[in-house]
Amino acid sequence: MRVIWVIARNTFQEAIRRKFFWVVFLFALVAIASANLFSGIAPGEEKKFVFDFGLGSITLFGMLITIFLGATMIPSEVDRRTIFTILSKPVRRWQFLLGKFLGLALTTLVTVACMGILLVVIHSYVAKGLDVNVIKAVALAFFQLLIIGAIALAASTRGSLAFNIVFAVLIYFVGAQSSSLLALAEPEKHLAVERAQHEEAISWKAYVFRGVLKTVYWLVPHLDNFDVRQAIVTESVVPWQTVINSILYGLLYCSVLILVAVVLFQDQEF
Amino acid sequence: MGVNELSNVSSGEVVVELRNVRKEYPTGWGGTILALDDVSFEVYRGEIFGLVGPNGSGKTTTLKLILGLIFPTRGEIKVFGSSPFDISVKNRIGFLPDGPYFYDFLNADELLDFYGRLFGYSKSEREERIELLLDLVGMKRFRKMPLRNYSKGMMQRIGLAQALINDPDLLLLDEPTTGIDPIGAHDIKQLLLQLRQQGKTIFLCSHLLADVQMICDRVVILNLGRVIRKGTVKELLEPTAVTEVVARDVSEEVFERVRGLGVTTERRDGEVVFRLSDHDRVPEVIDAIRACNGHITSITRLTETLEDVFIKAVREAGAPEIT
Numbered sequence: 001m002r003v004i005w006v007i008a009r010n011t012f013q014e015a016i017r018r019k020f021f022w023v024v025f026l027f028a029l030v031a032i033a034s035a036n037l038f039s040g041i042a043p044g045e046e047k048k049f050v051f052d053f054g055l056g057s058i059t060l061f062g063m064l065i066t067i068f069l070g071a072t073m074i075p076s077e078v079d080r081r082t083i084f085t086i087l088s089k090p091v092r093r094w095q096f097l098l099g100k101f102l103g104l105a106l107t108t109l110v111t112v113a114c115m116g117i118l119l120v121v122i123h124s125y126v127a128k129g130l131d132v133n134v135i136k137a138v139a140l141a142f143f144q145l146l147i148i149g150a151i152a153l154a155a156s157t158r159g160s161l162a163f164n165i166v167f168a169v170l171i172y173f174v175g176a177q178s179s180s181l182l183a184l185a186e187p188e189k190h191l192a193v194e195r196a197q198h199e200e201a202i203s204w205k206a207y208v209f210r211g212v213l214k215t216v217y218w219l220v221p222h223l224d225n226f227d228v229r230q231a232i233v234t235e236s237v238v239p240w241q242t243v244i245n246s247i248l249y250g251l252l253y254c255s256v257l258i259l260v261a262v263v264l265f266q267d268q269e270f
Numbered sequence: 271m272g273v274n275e276l277s278n279v280s281s282g283e284v285v286v287e288l289r290n291v292r293k294e295y296p297t298g299w300g301g302t303i304l305a306l307d308d309v310s311f312e313v314y315r316g317e318i319f320g321l322v323g324p325n326g327s328g329k330t331t332t333l334k335l336i337l338g339l340i341f342p343t344r345g346e347i348k349v350f351g352s353s354p355f356d357i358s359v360k361n362r363i364g365f366l367p368d369g370p371y372f373y374d375f376l377n378a379d380e381l382l383d384f385y386g387r388l389f390g391y392s393k394s395e396r397e398e399r400i401e402l403l404l405d406l407v408g409m410k411r412f413r414k415m416p417l418r419n420y421s422k423g424m425m426q427r428i429g430l431a432q433a434l435i436n437d438p439d440l441l442l443l444d445e446p447t448t449g450i451d452p453i454g455a456h457d458i459k460q461l462l463l464q465l466r467q468q469g470k471t472i473f474l475c476s477h478l479l480a481d482v483q484m485i486c487d488r489v490v491i492l493n494l495g496r497v498i499r500k501g502t503v504k505e506l507l508e509p510t511a512v513t514e515v516v517a518r519d520v521s522e523e524v525f526e527r528v529r530g531l532g533v534t535t536e537r538r539d540g541e542v543v544f545r546l547s548d549h550d551r552v553p554e555v556i557d558a559i560r561a562c563n564g565h566i567t568s569i570t571r572l573t574e575t576l577e578d579v580f581i582k583a584v585r586e587a588g589a590p591e592i593t
Contacts, residue, residue: 006387010373017375080371085432088337088365088442089388090357269295269340 003091004099011103015069016110025111028061032118036126047127051232054119055137058112062145063172066108070152071164073100074265083270094262097157101258104149112142133232136243143250144226148172150254151221154261157268174216175223185213221253284351285440285471286313286336291345293331293495305331306495309345313488315439318462318472320482322576323492324584329475330368332492333444336473337365349440361389364438368445368475370429374418378409378428381417385435403431406461408454422449430458441465442473447481459485483507483576491580493587503576510574513552515544520564528555541567 015021035053039046074097077083086096116138124130152168159167174181225246228238291309294302306328313319323329334340335347338354349359372381379400386396404410407427412420420428426449433441446462447455462472462485476482482489483503491499499506512534520542529535533555534545542564544555552569559566 002390003388006384010384014373014375081367081369082371082373084334084337084339084367085365085370085372085385086388087339088360088363089385089436090360091388092357267341270334 003095004102007086007091007096007099008102008106011073011100012106012110015065015103015107020068021065021107024061024064025114028057028111028115029118031057031061032115032122035119036122039126047123050123050126051119051131051134051137052229054115054123055134055141055229058115058119058138058141059144062108062112062115062141063148065111066104066145066149067152067165067168067172069107070104070149071156071161071168073104073153074156075161075164078270087270093265093268097153097262097265098258101150101153101254101261104153105146108145108149109142112138112145116141131232133228133238136238136240137228137232140226140228140243140246143247144223147175147221147223147250147253147257150257150261154257154264157261157265171220172223175221176227177224178217178220178222179224181213181217181220185210185217222249225249283315284312285315285349286319286473287346287348288312288332288335289346291332291335291347292343293328293335293340294343304495306335306342309492309495309497311490311497311500313440313471313473315471316466316469317487318466318474318485320486320489321473321475321492322477322479322482322489322580326494327492328495329492330444331495333365333442333473333475336442337363361436362439363442364433364436364440365442366426366429366433366444366446368448369422370425372417372425372428372432374416377416378404378413378431381428382431382435385432389436399435399437403434406434407431408457423451423454426450427454430461438470440471440473444475445477446474447476447478455481479577479580480575489576491583493584496587498587499579499583506576506579507573510579511549512545512547512572513549514568514570514572515546515552515555515559516567516569517542517544517559517564518567519562520559521562524558524562524564528558531555545572 032054035050035057036046038053039049041049074083077086083096087093116135119138120130120134123134148168148171151171152164155164155167228242231238289310291306292304293306294304297303309328309332321329321332331340335342336349336354338360347354349356350362352359373384376384382400382403383396386399391399404413407430409424409427409431412424417425417428426446430443430446433443441462443462447458450458459481462474466472474482474486486503488502489500489506490497516538518541525535525542528544531551531554533551536543536545546552546555549571556566556569
């Protein structure tokens with residue numbers, strides 16, 4: 001655990017000393033802080049606007065930081081040959097990778113926490129009271145980013161920088177629409193069409209298409225589970241059970257991704 | 271006399287062993303490129319071992335195999351009797367890569383502290399080691415400067431410090447004096463000799479053959495992934511040794527007689543130079559010179575340099591021009 005922590009600490013230290021990190025982070029803080037100024041464009045909806053704009057900023061800027069750091073993590077170590085001196089020390093490959101992931105998670109946590117605190121403060125000011133749902137939404141946004149970071153890191157064990165970034169962004173957009181994928185794959189469930197009647201009507205091509213969609217649905221992370229904006233905007237309460245289930249799902253998904261990354265990294269040559 | 275002849279503390283205990291190692295790199299589309307072919311050699315405890323070869327000969331591949339950064343296609347590699355992937359092995363080695371590049375957002379103190387932490391040293395142990403090593407590599411003045419502002423030579427020095435952070439038994443160095451000024455390079459060579467005196471084993475890859483000849487006990491010459499020469503520096507240079515007898519006032523008759531013995535002769539600045547590869551004939555030549563009232567100016571035993579041996583060996587092996 002010591003070695004993992006040393007690498008995680010170093011990864012965090014490196015991330016927060018990058019100019020890119022500070023530019024994006026400060027821009028995000030300015031965007032969230034200015035949400036209240038722009039809320040005037042939606043009279044009577046200021047609370048919803050601040051929340052929507054703030055959470056959108058957290059997700060967007062958090063994603064920029066997480067994907068960039070995650071995707072560059074291993075390629076930059078190999079390109080700069082810093083990995084030679086690390087792996088020639090008593091560091092196992094899985095420890096190195098886990099340390100890198102924890103460093104990335106720590107950076108994302110600190111970034112989201114800072115942005116989240118600012119959003120909670122501004123939202124509480126506009127709403128004239130603390131809304132716990134906002135905290136829940138920020139926590140879920142963090143786990144959503146953690147999954148994307150783990151995808152970028154896993155891809156970076158084999159892929160090039162450009163591939164890793166494109167891959168992670170693509171997975172994010174597909175994952176954010178995962179329930180739509182299922183709806184497309186199983187229209188009879190969603191459109192209340194008679195199953196037998198429907199199956200009779202569709203061709204083999206549609207079967208293949210549906211199979212592909214279902215496979216993609218099961219492979220990509222269900223990121224829409226982490227999006228509670230609709231519930232909050234409609235002023236419904238986000239149940240704790242939903243939050244906990246999503247967090248557990250996020251942790252499980254990240255664990256599987258890191259396991260895959262470790263397997264891919266184990267026989268990698270430098 | 272080279273430094274290697276002054277002190278050889280090699281113990282006979284094998285520290286690194288390569289047996290019939292072959293390494294192929296995939297080139298995509300199912301093809302491979304051969305980097306090492308049937309390479310075997312040993313490195314003994316307490317010696318400075320030199321691995322030399324032209325560019326692309328397989329030196330760095332060999333180092334990476336010993337460090338467990340890549341996997342052999344065939345053959346066996348042992349470091350301290352264990353697999354190079356064994357974590358206990360890595361506790362005993364230090365490595366300086368060629369043209370080292372470290373985390374440039376750190377300064378020297380932070381970098382060495384980071385590496386010290388990987389070995390599990392306590393804060394006080396790390397502080398003690400860092401003080402000692404920064405002093406040793408002459409970098410105390412620059413300890414708080416970010417590495418991104420370091421020159422190549424400074425980076426090399428700090429690279430050497432990180433390689434020594436765990437007081438390793440085996441030090442693997444890839445071009446340790448590249449980019450370092452002559453005084454710095456001299457200091458590093460002296461340091462390596464000191465480390466050998468302490469019983470450390472040093473595995474040195476270098477293009478600077480004069481340095482290798484000066485400090486290494488044994489040398490392996492690699493070419494196109496194959497071992498083309500190996501042995502002690504003396505063993506490699508001895509076959510090239512000649513005795514050069516320089517004399518003046520040598521009669522024409524004696525000059526011709528000595529030349530008739532198969533000795534290489536040359537006239538130079540009014541003197542005559544006799545070069546004998548058969549050292550047993552030296553007294554005979556001296557007697558002949560004295561018999562004709564000639565005066566011997568000097569008798570010198572000469573060997574080719576390691577560079578000469580290296581170039582000949584590489585060309586004999588049929589390699590393209592050395593780049």
